[in-house]
Amino acid sequence: MPSASTERASAARLGAVPAVSGEIAAPRAGSGKAGAHKPPAGVGGPLAWLKRNLFGSWWSTALTLALGYLIVRWSVSFIDWALVHAVWSVPYNDRGAPVPSACQAAQGVGACWAVIADKYRFILFGRYPYDEQWRPAICIALFIALYAVSAWRRFWRKELLGIWLATLAVIGLLMWGGIPGLPYVPQDDWGGLPITLILATFGLAFAFPLAVLVALGRRAANLPAVRILCIVYVELIRGVPLVSLLFMASVMFPLFMPAGVNIDKLLRAQIAIILFAAAYLAEVVRGGLQALPKGQFEGADALGLSYWQKTRLIILPQALRVVIPPLVNTFIGFFKDTSLVLIIGIFDLLTAGKIALSDPLWASYTTEVYLVLAVIYFLFCFAMSKYSRGLEREFNRARRR
Amino acid sequence: MSGTTADPRLTDARLPPRKRMRLSWADPRFRGLVWQVLIVGLVILVIWYLVSNTNANLAARHIATGFGFLSRVAGVPIADSPIPYNPAESTYGRALLIGVLNTLKVAVSGIILATLLGTLIGIGRLSSNWLVAKLAAIYVEVIRDIPVLLQLLFWYTLLQGLPGPRQAIAIGNWAFLSNRGIKVAVIDWQPGQGWSLLALVAGIALAFGYARYSRRRQERTGQKPRVWPVAIALMVLPPAAVWALAGGSLVIDKPVLRGFNFTGGTTISPEFVALLLGLVVYTAAYIAEIVRSGIEAVPQGQWEAGRALGLHSGVLLRKIVLPQALRVVVPPMTSQYLNLTKNSSLAVAIGFQDIVSVANTVLNQTGQAIEGIAMIMAVYLTISLSISLFMNWYNARIALVER
Numbered sequence: 001m002p003s004a005s006t007e008r009a010s011a012a013r014l015g016a017v018p019a020v021s022g023e024i025a026a027p028r029a030g031s032g033k034a035g036a037h038k039p040p041a042g043v044g045g046p047l048a049w050l051k052r053n054l055f056g057s058w059w060s061t062a063l064t065l066a067l068g069y070l071i072v073r074w075s076v077s078f079i080d081w082a083l084v085h086a087v088w089s090v091p092y093n094d095r096g097a098p099v100p101s102a103c104q105a106a107q108g109v110g111a112c113w114a115v116i117a118d119k120y121r122f123i124l125f126g127r128y129p130y131d132e133q134w135r136p137a138i139c140i141a142l143f144i145a146l147y148a149v150s151a152w153r154r155f156w157r158k159e160l161l162g163i164w165l166a167t168l169a170v171i172g173l174l175m176w177g178g179i180p181g182l183p184y185v186p187q188d189d190w191g192g193l194p195i196t197l198i199l200a201t202f203g204l205a206f207a208f209p210l211a212v213l214v215a216l217g218r219r220a221a222n223l224p225a226v227r228i229l230c231i232v233y234v235e236l237i238r239g240v241p242l243v244s245l246l247f248m249a250s251v252m253f254p255l256f257m258p259a260g261v262n263i264d265k266l267l268r269a270q271i272a273i274i275l276f277a278a279a280y281l282a283e284v285v286r287g288g289l290q291a292l293p294k295g296q297f298e299g300a301d302a303l304g305l306s307y308w309q310k311t312r313l314i315i316l317p318q319a320l321r322v323v324i325p326p327l328v329n330t331f332i333g334f335f336k337d338t339s340l341v342l343i344i345g346i347f348d349l350l351t352a353g354k355i356a357l358s359d360p361l362w363a364s365y366t367t368e369v370y371l372v373l374a375v376i377y378f379l380f381c382f383a384m385s386k387y388s389r390g391l392e393r394e395f396n397r398a399r400r401r
Numbered sequence: 402m403s404g405t406t407a408d409p410r411l412t413d414a415r416l417p418p419r420k421r422m423r424l425s426w427a428d429p430r431f432r433g434l435v436w437q438v439l440i441v442g443l444v445i446l447v448i449w450y451l452v453s454n455t456n457a458n459l460a461a462r463h464i465a466t467g468f469g470f471l472s473r474v475a476g477v478p479i480a481d482s483p484i485p486y487n488p489a490e491s492t493y494g495r496a497l498l499i500g501v502l503n504t505l506k507v508a509v510s511g512i513i514l515a516t517l518l519g520t521l522i523g524i525g526r527l528s529s530n531w532l533v534a535k536l537a538a539i540y541v542e543v544i545r546d547i548p549v550l551l552q553l554l555f556w557y558t559l560l561q562g563l564p565g566p567r568q569a570i571a572i573g574n575w576a577f578l579s580n581r582g583i584k585v586a587v588i589d590w591q592p593g594q595g596w597s598l599l600a601l602v603a604g605i606a607l608a609f610g611y612a613r614y615s616r617r618r619q620e621r622t623g624q625k626p627r628v629w630p631v632a633i634a635l636m637v638l639p640p641a642a643v644w645a646l647a648g649g650s651l652v653i654d655k656p657v658l659r660g661f662n663f664t665g666g667t668t669i670s671p672e673f674v675a676l677l678l679g680l681v682v683y684t685a686a687y688i689a690e691i692v693r694s695g696i697e698a699v700p701q702g703q704w705e706a707g708r709a710l711g712l713h714s715g716v717l718l719r720k721i722v723l724p725q726a727l728r729v730v731v732p733p734m735t736s737q738y739l740n741l742t743k744n745s746s747l748a749v750a751i752g753f754q755d756i757v758s759v760a761n762t763v764l765n766q767t768g769q770a771i772e773g774i775a776m777i778m779a780v781y782l783t784i785s786l787s788i789s790l791f792m793n794w795y796n797a798r799i800a801l802v803e804r
Contacts, residue, residue: 050754053531067532222429226439229444239785241743241758244777251770255458256451336548343750352550366558372441374555381546 034331072181089117100361107364115365116372119356123369126191132183135174136194142171145195146272151387164205171198187266191347195266197346198339203273204281204331210274211281212320216311218282219289230282237242247271250344252324269341277334284330288323289315325395328388332381339377349373450717455771464768471497477762479754480715481636481670485689493763500759501780507676507755508784509741514681515741516734519688526693544686550747553679560671566662577656583669597644604639608632672753676745684741688734695730727799735792737787746781756780 039400050155055061087110089103116123124140125133148165149155155163175194178184190198217223217230237245249272292315298311320327339350347355353373357366423431459466471494478488482499483506525537542553561580564570569579576586588594612628619625656666699722707717748755759776764773 053529056529063530064532067536071536077409222433223437223440225441229441236782239782241746241757241781243746243749244774244781247757247761247772247777251764252774255455255770257458259452259457259461332546336546338549339550340549340747343747350548350554354554367555370551370555370558374551377548377551378543378546382542385542385546 063095082110082111087112090114098361103365104243105308110352111368112365113368115356115362115368119359119362121193121370122356123349123352123372124192125194126352127189128191128194129183129185129189132177132185135177135182135185136190136192139171139174139194140197142167142174143194143201146201147384168202168205187264190266192352193349195341195346195348196335196338196350199270199273199341200331200335202270203277203334203338206274207277210278211318214278214282215285215289218286234279234282237276238283242272242276242337245276246340246344265344266346269344271348273334273338273341276337277330280330280333281327284323284326285319287326288319288321291322292319299355322395325388325392328384328391332384332388333341335384336377349376353361414692453535462768466772470767470769470772475763475766477766479758479759481673481754486705495768496759497756497763497776500754500756503743503748503753503759504755504780505743506756507673507680507745507748507753511677511680511684511741511745512738514677515684515688515737518681518685520692522685522689523692526689527696530783540702541686541689544683545690549679549744550750553685553747553751554673556678556682557675558673560675563671566658569658569663574655577658580671581662581668582671583674583726584663584706585668586653587664587667589652589654593601594644594647594649597640600639600643601636604636604735608635608755611635670753675751676748676753678746680741680744683744685735687737687740687784691730691733691737692726695726696720698729699725724799726798728801731792731796731799735789735796738792742784742788746777780787 027216047242054064076335085106087106090098090100090102098114098118100112100114103114104111121130121133125136128136146164149163150160173179176185176187176189198347214230214234217226218234220226246269249268250265253268253271257263296314296318297310300314305313309335340350342351342354344353350373353369357363357369422428422434424431426432472492474489475491475493475496476488477493478497479486479496479499481503483502484495484499486495486499522537522540525533526541528534530538560582563578563580566577566579566581569577569584573575575586608631611631615626615628652666652668656663703721703725704717707721712720745755746757749758749761752758759772760777764770767773
């Protein structure tokens with residue numbers, strides 16, 4: 001390849017130039033081939049990097065050494081515990097029950113991943129009938145696909161609403177069943193990861209329109225009564241913890257309903273989460289509305305558009321676009337907060353993990369189960385926050401240009 | 402200025418002519434009125450419907466209403482109580498008060514510790530040491546992406562997995578860590594010590610006064626008297642003198658292992674430690690991000706100008722960078738403090754008796770769900786409002802004073 005040889009040649013030429021210092025060499029790069037310059041000795045290279053970033057001063061050196069020692073020590077003992085001395089599976093007796101004697105022997109020395117091998121179906125799907133568990137599994141895949149499609153900017157158009165409605169309908173059908181080929185599964189038997197995803201996703205899907213209305217209401221200057229109503233709602237909900245709303249859903253909702261009407265526990269928690277989420281989302285949307293230049297409102301008025309035309313065609317498309325990164329961050333918050341339904345006894349991922357641990361055979365392996373749960377939550381939240389940060393950077397770049 | 406001296410005729414001319422509202426759909430004011438009446442009417446209707454249902458249900462279930470139960474004897478055992486409490490004779494009101502005090506205890510100590518840890522990690526993220534910066538970044542990333550409830554449960558099981566009192570982990574013979582919590586030595590309280598505490602408070606006030614005086618003197622004469630030796634003397638000498646005058650006795654109540662448990666000292670329950678640890682570790686990750694972005698928001702030119710003035714890094718950070726970063730930091734910090742306080746309600750999951758947990762027990766015993774939940778919400782609204790007010794006052798105090 002000719003390019004490789006020219007590169008080498010230019011490097012050789014540069015080598016002959018006496019390197020003075022980084023500051024003086026830098027302006028010259030503009031005249032010649034940029035990027036072909038080598039930094040002077042002592043500034044580049046891995047050794048210099050180490051000197052600058054790890055051993056810059058005696059204080060920095062001491063920190064590096066102390067932290068490095070701790071990291072090495074803890075990593076070695078963690079790998080020892082999690083991989084080297086771990087028990088991956090245990091034998092089963094003739095009645096099909098696990099015999100965790102190997103785990104008991106390794107206790108305190110090695111992890112007992114056999115508890116996950118034995119319980120993963122329960123942790124993921126709860127008490128859903130064993131032979132039908134492919135249905136919640138498909139639902140999990142559908143949820144992930146739905147998130148992926150929504151994250152893809154090509155799909156940011158009206159059709160996305162249809163995709164959401166269709167997917168949520170299919171998920172409902174799969175979970176409930178009741179048509180030929182899919183036996184009916186009552187809601188009390190649902191559990192595990194699908195419940196977490198349902199609470200978060202349905203929560204967002206219903207809270208979002210409500211939040212947009214509340215945010216618009218809070219900015220409606222000519223409707224003071226509506227404005228006050230919206231402010232009271234948002235501040236009241238944001239001032240109390242989600243736990244108290246969940247308690248309200250579990251003990252007060254039954255009192256609110258007329259005699260004979262009985263709303264299912266999961267739905268009650270879902271309503272509480274929707275009301276909670278809507279108040280926080282409304283503030284995010286309001287931020288977007290406030291960020292919009294006044295000229296956009298005035299321009300729409302000048303065109304003679306009605307309030308709803310103006311809102312639908314001019315205001316919301318711009319305002320919502322700005323707030324997508326904070327919306328994703330808020331969604332991450334809800335995703336984590338759905339775990340609070342543990343307190344009112346709803347069978348989500350965390351509750352399933354806790355109940356799996358109540359099996360006397362596995363009761364002492366909490367660390368293993370909690371670690372796996374943490375990894376599942378982490379994967380979902382990390383992917384979303386990574387995405388939101390990327391989006392933010394992209395938007396900022398576009399705005400700066 | 403211009404507002405007060407403007408010609409009244411001019412200001413009148415700027416307003417659109419006030420017309421009477423017409424009873425027509427074309428008049429925006431009339432439309433607004435109709436919409437408001439409709440929406441408010443609908444909300445009132447829904448509330449009335451819920452209230453009437455609730456009343457019917459309460460009557461059907463023979464549940465009493467009102468706050469009369471507050472003066473009845475509770476019989477709720479409470480492990481952690483900062484004020485005297487006896488389940489056999491104390492009332493529901495007192496039990497709930499203890500719940501409130503416990504919530505405040507967790508919230509206040511959590512806010513202080515989370516601020517310290519978060520600031521440390523936030524500064525760590527900006528460290529020139531690559532290892533420190535990376536570790537801080539990993540901490541923030543991992544902690545923020547795991548639900549706080551899961552973290553609480555994890556800490557709680559970890560504390561329960563500690564050895565029993567007989568094999569407790571000892572720190573000298575001052576503190577013992579076991580699955581019954583932390584036992585620490587305390588100073589046995591005597592009246593003389595109360596006086597020396599008072600002397601300490603007076604000493605601190607005097608030290609502040611001296612610092613003010615020396616600042617004034619520096620502004621007037623350009624000379625800065627040394628503050629710290631005088632301040633330390635003011636804070637150490639009077640309490641010590643008072644303590645010596647009062648007899649100079651100091652009795653320390655140390656925990657001692659007797660049989661299967663400790664006697665003496667004071668106990669910090671494992672529930673409290675787990676809750677505090679979980680909240681502090683979780684919130685510190687968010688505070689670290691706020692602190693980092695606050696420091697990064699101070700323009701590079703400020704650092705350079707400070708160095709050009711010949712300030713060394715400590716003064717530069719204290720006098721130039723941090724005051725400016727603080728302005729950016731305070732509003733988001735307020736919402737983190739509120740979050741920590743609200744998250745302290747997760748105590749109910751690990752059995753620490755905060756207001757939610759006590760009120761939950763009370764409403765299960767009395768069946769008065771509405772009153773119980775109303776009290777929980779009132780307590781949190783009050784705390785949230787107080788924190789907001791305080792932080793708004795603080796924010797206004799440190800805000801940039803523009804001409």
